Amino acid sequence: MILLRCRTCRREIPSDQCVDLECRSCRVLTAVELDRREYRRLWAKRERLRRHGAALAPVEAQLTRCVVRMQRRGLRGEELNRILATDREMVSREVR
Numbered sequence: 001m002i003l004l005r006c007r008t009c010r011r012e013i014p015s016d017q018c019v020d021l022e023c024r025s026c027r028v029l030t031a032v033e034l035d036r037r038e039y040r041r042l043w044a045k046r047e048r049l050r051r052h053g054a055a056l057a058p059v060e061a062q063l064t065r066c067v068v069r070m071q072r073r074g075l076r077g078e079e080l081n082r083i084l085a086t087d088r089e090m091v092s093r094e095v096r
Helices: 024-031 033-051 057-072 077-095
Strands: 003-005 012-014
Touching: 003 057, 024 033, 033 057, 033 077
Parallel strands: none
Antiparallel strands: 003 012
16 A cells, blocks of 8 residues: 655545545545635624624525535535534634
8 A cells, every 4th residue: 555645734645545645634625615715704694693683594594505515525524513613713703
């Protein structure tokens, strides 16, 4: 088995799990980057609406659709939850 180093995260991975010198995790993160930006934008909007007491259902439906798109692109389970929590934390620091 030949081990290659991922050009993004620098981890060693078997060559059969490598595409364009990127591991699966890095490829998935690249694929969902636009969705993550959209999720952060929607989360900030949700926080603004919540502070003003407005209805949250439409924005939460948009957030759900965004998460579903990320799941279709390969993010799942704990990895997805960790990334979304990080994004929500980033937004809450920016909003304050």
